[in-house]
Amino acid sequence: MVGVLKIIVSSLLVSSLSLASEYVVIANKNMKNISKAQIKAIFLKKITVIDETNVVPLSLQARDSLRMKFEKDVLRMSFTRLKTHWTKQHYKGLRPPISMQSQQSILAFVKKVEGAIGYINADNLDADVKVIYRWED
Amino acid sequence: MIFDFYKKSLRNKLLSIFIIIGFLPFFILLVYTLFLSENKIANKIIVEQFDRTEVVIKQIDNHINALQKEINFLGSLELMDDLLADDIDKRISRLLTQKAEDLNLQLTFFVVGEDSIIIASSDKEYLQKTYDLKKEKELNNSIYIEDTLLYICSKINASFDATKTLGTLVLQYNLKNLDLFLTHQDGVHSYIINPKIAFLIGEELALDVSFANDENSIINHQYVVVYKHLLSILQDWYIVYAVDKSVALEFLYDFMRFMLYISVLIIALIIYLSVKHSKEIVKPIEELTTIINDITTTHNYSKRIEVTSQDEIAILTHSFNHMLQTTSSALNELEEENKRRLKRFTQLIEIFNTIIQTISEEECMDVSIQEIKKLTDKENLYFVKDRDMIDTTKYIDLYVTDFENQTKIYFGSIELGINTFADKNEKDFYNSIASMITLQLDRIRLIQRTLSVSNAKSAFISNMSHELRTPLNAIIGFAQFMIAYEELNEEQQDTLGNIESSAQYLLSMINEILDIAKIEAGKMEAHMKDIDVLELLQETYDMLSPLAYDKDLKFEFIFNNFKPENYYTDPKMLKQIVINLISNAIKFTQEGTIVLELANDDKNLKISIQDTGIGIDNKDIPQLFNDFTQVENVMQKKHKGTGLGLSISKKMAEILGANIQIYSKGLGCGTKTTLLFTKISK
Structure with missing residues (x-):
C-alpha cells in the first residue's frame, strides 16, 4: 500500500515538474554560439562543419518525449516530414544524427567530443557544457 | 616315401593338384588381407584422417575468420x-x-x-x-x-x-x-596441441609425437595417428587425430575371422570335391587297368571296354579297344597262318610219305610232281630229263648217288614254271622237296640194287642145292644099296654106314639151306588150317622121346594149363619149329631133364622147352638167331649142326605170327626156350 502510494506521489511530482519544464540545446564548450536556424540545419545535417570542426548532432531514441518536443519545437518538422527528409538524405550518404539512449550519455558525449551538439532537460544541465539554446513548453 | 605316394598314383597327384589349385588363391587372399590389407587400410585411414583434419582446420580457420569479421562488424x-x-x-x-x-x-x-x-x-x-x-x-x-x-x-x-x-x-x-571442432567418438581420438607450450585442447592420449613436420602420420601398435598444423594465427598448433587400430581394423579382423571360418569350410569342400572328382577321373583308368589285367591273365582278346564318357580317357579307351581289336585280329591271323603252316607241314609229310611209298623212279617222279602240284596249286610243273631244255623259268636239279662209284650223278630237273622265288623260304621249300625226292630215288635205286643182289644169291643157293642134292641122292641110294649087300664084311659096312650118315647129314644141311633160301626169297608159304595143338605136340614128343632116351635124359610133357582148343596155323611149320627147339635142347643137354610144356589162356598160346643143359651167356642170346651162328664157346665137335636151326625156326615163327624167346641164367644153368603166339586166331 505504501509502495503504491509512493509511486502515485512520485508520478504526480514528475508531472507537476514537467509542467514547467525547460529544455536546452547543449554543445561542447569549444563551440561558438550558433542560432536556432543553425541548430536546425545541423540536426538536418545541412551544416556539418563549423569552424573547421565536424559537428556531431546527437538525438535521443525515436520515441523519446524530449526528442519529439525538440523536433516539434526546435526543428518544427513533423515525424513524417523528417522521415521523408532522411529518406532523401540517405541517397546522398547522409544519416540521421547519432541517437543516444539517455540524456546523461548525451551530456557525457558532448563534454568529450568537440563539435558535439545535443539536447537535454535543463535539470540535467551542468557547467561543463555550453548552452546554445533554451526553450520551454 | 611321400614322393612315391605321389609318383605311383595318378589319383593322388590329381588330388594334390586340385587341393593346391583350390586352396592357393584362398591362401594368397588370406595372406594378402593379413599382411597387405592392414597397411592399405591403415593408409586409407591416414588419408581419411588427413581429409578430416583438413576439414577441421578449415572449420577452425573459418571460425576464427568469422569471429574476426564479427569483431570488425561490431567495432564498426x-x-x-x-x-x-x-x-x-x-x-x-x-x-x-x-x-x-x-x-x-x-x-x-x-x-x-x-x-x-x-x-x-x-x-x-x-x-x-x-x-x-x-x-x-x-x-x-x-x-x-x-x-x-x-x-x-x-x-x-x-x-x-x-x-x-x-x-x-x-x-x-x-x-x-x-x-567443439574435435571428434569425440569410439575409436577416434583427437586433440589440438601447441607443443611449444605443451598446451593441449581435447582428449589427452599417451602418444609420443614429435611434430617435426607440418603434417605427418604415425602408425604404432595401438593407434594410427595423423597430425597437421593449423592455419594462420594457430600455426604453432597441431591438430592430432588418432584412430584405434582395433576399431579401424575391426572390419578387417572381422573379415579375417570370417575368412578363417569359411576357409575351413572351403578346404573341407575342396578336399571333398577333389577326392570325389579325382576318384571319378581315375575311375575309368582303374577300370581300364582292371580289364587290361583281366585280358592279360585270361588272354581273352575279344573283350572290349565300355566307353561312358567323351573325354581323353574315352579316346584312350577307344584307342585301347582298337589296339585290342588289332591284336585280336593279328592273333587270329597268326593262328590261321599257324594252322595253314601246320597243314602245309602235314601235307609236306604226306607228300614225303606218298613219295616214300613209291617203288620205281618213274612212279616216284610222277607222284612227286602230282603232289607238288597239289600242294602249290601250280599247273606248269614239269620233270625234264635234260636241263638244257629249260631256258626261261627256274628249276631244281636232282642228283642221285651212284653206289658203285660213290659219286653223285645228274638225274634230271623239275621245272618250276616261275621266274623268281618270292623269298628264300620258297627256294628252301623246293630244295627240301628236291632232296626228299633225291633220297627216295636213292632209296629206290638202293633197294632195287640190293634186291637184285639178294635174288641172285638166293637163286644161286637154290640152284646149287638142287645141283648138290642130285649126286647126294645117288650117293645115299647107292650106299643104302651097298649096306644091304650081303657079301660085305663089318668093316666095309661101317665105312658104308659112315658114308651114308655123312651124306644124310649133308642132305639135311642142304635142305636147311634151301629152306633159308626159300624163306629169304619169300617163297615159303604157310598152309593154314585148324589143328589140335596138343595132338601135334604129343606126336612130336613121341617122335623125339627116343633121342632123349638114347642120351639117358628124362623127357617130360606137361599140359596142365592147356585148355583143349583148336588153333588156326600151319601144322608142318609149327611141328618143325618145335622139333628144332626140342632137338637143340636134347643136343645141348648131357644129363638131367627136358620139360616140354603147353599152356594157353584167352589170348596167348605158349609152348616152352626147359632143359638142364649148358646154358648160354645172356650177352650171346641176340646172336643166336643169326644165320650160320653157333655160340663160339660151345663150338665143339660133338655139337654138330649148320647153325641154321634157330634161324629157320625164328623165321618160320615170324611167318606164323609167333615169337621165340630164349632165357638162360648163365653158362651151365640150363636154357628155357619159349614159342609164344599172341593174339592167335582160334
Whole structure:
C-alpha cells in the first residue's frame, strides 16, 4: 500500500515538474554560439562543419518525449516530414544524427567530443557544457 | 616315401593338384588381407584422417575468420559512439553480452578505451579494469595469442569521424573452445596441441609425437595417428587425430575371422570335391587297368571296354579297344597262318610219305610232281630229263648217288614254271622237296640194287642145292644099296654106314639151306588150317622121346594149363619149329631133364622147352638167331649142326605170327626156350 502510494506521489511530482519544464540545446564548450536556424540545419545535417570542426548532432531514441518536443519545437518538422527528409538524405550518404539512449550519455558525449551538439532537460544541465539554446513548453 | 605316394598314383597327384589349385588363391587372399590389407587400410585411414583434419582446420580457420569479421562488424557499429559517453547507457555492454551469449562459447568481449580502461564488456568483472594493448602494438596485428587465450582486436572509430579512434574492441577467446571442432567418438581420438607450450585442447592420449613436420602420420601398435598444423594465427598448433587400430581394423579382423571360418569350410569342400572328382577321373583308368589285367591273365582278346564318357580317357579307351581289336585280329591271323603252316607241314609229310611209298623212279617222279602240284596249286610243273631244255623259268636239279662209284650223278630237273622265288623260304621249300625226292630215288635205286643182289644169291643157293642134292641122292641110294649087300664084311659096312650118315647129314644141311633160301626169297608159304595143338605136340614128343632116351635124359610133357582148343596155323611149320627147339635142347643137354610144356589162356598160346643143359651167356642170346651162328664157346665137335636151326625156326615163327624167346641164367644153368603166339586166331 505504501509502495503504491509512493509511486502515485512520485508520478504526480514528475508531472507537476514537467509542467514547467525547460529544455536546452547543449554543445561542447569549444563551440561558438550558433542560432536556432543553425541548430536546425545541423540536426538536418545541412551544416556539418563549423569552424573547421565536424559537428556531431546527437538525438535521443525515436520515441523519446524530449526528442519529439525538440523536433516539434526546435526543428518544427513533423515525424513524417523528417522521415521523408532522411529518406532523401540517405541517397546522398547522409544519416540521421547519432541517437543516444539517455540524456546523461548525451551530456557525457558532448563534454568529450568537440563539435558535439545535443539536447537535454535543463535539470540535467551542468557547467561543463555550453548552452546554445533554451526553450520551454 | 611321400614322393612315391605321389609318383605311383595318378589319383593322388590329381588330388594334390586340385587341393593346391583350390586352396592357393584362398591362401594368397588370406595372406594378402593379413599382411597387405592392414597397411592399405591403415593408409586409407591416414588419408581419411588427413581429409578430416583438413576439414577441421578449415572449420577452425573459418571460425576464427568469422569471429574476426564479427569483431570488425561490431567495432564498426554506430552504437560504438556510446564509448564517447563512457557507455553510460550500457548499450555496448548489453550488445556484447548478447553476442557472447549468442555465441555460447567461453569468450569475453570487451572494449578498451584509449586510456587502456575497459569501458564496456560482456563480463561485468572486466569493467573499469585496465587492459594494456601493448601486445597488439608489439605484434602490429589485430589477432594474437597470449597463453591459451586468443585475442582479436578491432579499432573503433567514431561513426561521425573516421579519423577519431574511440577505443579497441577486443575478443578474448579461450582456445579450449576449439574442442567443439574435435571428434569425440569410439575409436577416434583427437586433440589440438601447441607443443611449444605443451598446451593441449581435447582428449589427452599417451602418444609420443614429435611434430617435426607440418603434417605427418604415425602408425604404432595401438593407434594410427595423423597430425597437421593449423592455419594462420594457430600455426604453432597441431591438430592430432588418432584412430584405434582395433576399431579401424575391426572390419578387417572381422573379415579375417570370417575368412578363417569359411576357409575351413572351403578346404573341407575342396578336399571333398577333389577326392570325389579325382576318384571319378581315375575311375575309368582303374577300370581300364582292371580289364587290361583281366585280358592279360585270361588272354581273352575279344573283350572290349565300355566307353561312358567323351573325354581323353574315352579316346584312350577307344584307342585301347582298337589296339585290342588289332591284336585280336593279328592273333587270329597268326593262328590261321599257324594252322595253314601246320597243314602245309602235314601235307609236306604226306607228300614225303606218298613219295616214300613209291617203288620205281618213274612212279616216284610222277607222284612227286602230282603232289607238288597239289600242294602249290601250280599247273606248269614239269620233270625234264635234260636241263638244257629249260631256258626261261627256274628249276631244281636232282642228283642221285651212284653206289658203285660213290659219286653223285645228274638225274634230271623239275621245272618250276616261275621266274623268281618270292623269298628264300620258297627256294628252301623246293630244295627240301628236291632232296626228299633225291633220297627216295636213292632209296629206290638202293633197294632195287640190293634186291637184285639178294635174288641172285638166293637163286644161286637154290640152284646149287638142287645141283648138290642130285649126286647126294645117288650117293645115299647107292650106299643104302651097298649096306644091304650081303657079301660085305663089318668093316666095309661101317665105312658104308659112315658114308651114308655123312651124306644124310649133308642132305639135311642142304635142305636147311634151301629152306633159308626159300624163306629169304619169300617163297615159303604157310598152309593154314585148324589143328589140335596138343595132338601135334604129343606126336612130336613121341617122335623125339627116343633121342632123349638114347642120351639117358628124362623127357617130360606137361599140359596142365592147356585148355583143349583148336588153333588156326600151319601144322608142318609149327611141328618143325618145335622139333628144332626140342632137338637143340636134347643136343645141348648131357644129363638131367627136358620139360616140354603147353599152356594157353584167352589170348596167348605158349609152348616152352626147359632143359638142364649148358646154358648160354645172356650177352650171346641176340646172336643166336643169326644165320650160320653157333655160340663160339660151345663150338665143339660133338655139337654138330649148320647153325641154321634157330634161324629157320625164328623165321618160320615170324611167318606164323609167333615169337621165340630164349632165357638162360648163365653158362651151365640150363636154357628155357619159349614159342609164344599172341593174339592167335582160334
